[in-house]
Each structure stands twice: as structure tokens, then as C-alpha cells.
Amino acid sequence: MSLVNRNTENPWRFFNNAMNPFEFDRDLMNWNSSLGGQMWKPSVDVKETENNLIIKADLPGMTKDQIQIEVDNGQLIISGERSSEKKEDNEKFHRVERSYGSFTRSFAVPEGCTAESINAHFDNGVLELTLPKLQKSKSQKVCIQ
Structure with missing residues (x-):
């Protein structure tokens, strides 16, 4: 498995995606989720x-x-x-999409x-x-x- 640092993958990603708001929103949501935030x-x-x-x-x-x-x-x-x-300690989720x-x-x-x-x-x-x-x-x- 190779790890890719999204910040160095394409340093102009956010600038380029300003012209395409759908891509910008997706990247912003990925960025926020990577910090542990929910949006x-x-x-x-x-x-x-x-x-x-x-x-x-x-x-x-x-x-x-x-x-x-x-x-x-x-x-x-x-x-x-x-x-x-509320999640119980004994619960095992197989998929969380909501x-x-x-x-x-x-x-x-x-x-x-x-x-x-x-x-x-x-x-x-x-x-x-x-x-x-x-x-x-x-x-x-x-x-x-």
C-alpha cells in the first residue's frame, strides 16, 4: 500500500477547483473529515x-x-x-454512510x-x-x- 500526501499530490488543487464548485466541495469535505470534523x-x-x-x-x-x-x-x-x-461499545458497524x-x-x-x-x-x-x-x-x- 502506498501513502499519498494529498497536500503534495497537487498543490494547486484548491485553486484549480475554484472553477468547479462540485470538485471543491468534495475536496473540502475530504479535508474536513481527515481532521476528524464532521460536515x-x-x-x-x-x-x-x-x-x-x-x-x-x-x-x-x-x-x-x-x-x-x-x-x-x-x-x-x-x-x-x-x-x-449513540453507539454502544459492543456494536460492530460494517458500514457507516449517513x-x-x-x-x-x-x-x-x-x-x-x-x-x-x-x-x-x-x-x-x-x-x-x-x-x-x-x-x-x-x-x-x-x-x-
């Missing part, structure tokens, strides 16, 4: 309709009290922490959208946020009197 990123779908922006996040095993949602400086921030299950720990996801909010106008619904481990889009004013004719 996970819940899966999210973002859909746009004529009047709304809809965000659905998979947060299995969490309760609504473990999730924080805030709007700050034009960003919608979803954060929380999923605790790991991630635990804290997470943060952020998204740009439509112009004019406020925290009060966002509708949040949490059911069966799925958080659904509906953000209304600002309606652009349609052109109107002005009559001369």
Missing part, C-alpha cells in the same frame, strides 16, 4: 415558477426545532445540526423578498420554502386629459 450538505432542489422560487431540502432524521432559517443581506441561510446516534454534524446552505433571495414573506413547511424530513418573486410592474398607458 455534511443536505440535498436541495431549487425550482422557479412564474410567481415563486421553491427550495426543497432533504433533512431526514431531523425535527423542525433543529433547523434555523434566516434572511441576511440578500441571502437565505438554512442551517442546523444532525446528531449521531453523515452527521452541522450544515449550512445559502441561496440568493429574489429582489424584494423578506423573511416575513417566505413560507416554510417541514414534513417527513423535507423542508420546503416558498419565496415570492417581486412582480414587475407591467407597462400601463396614461391618458392625456
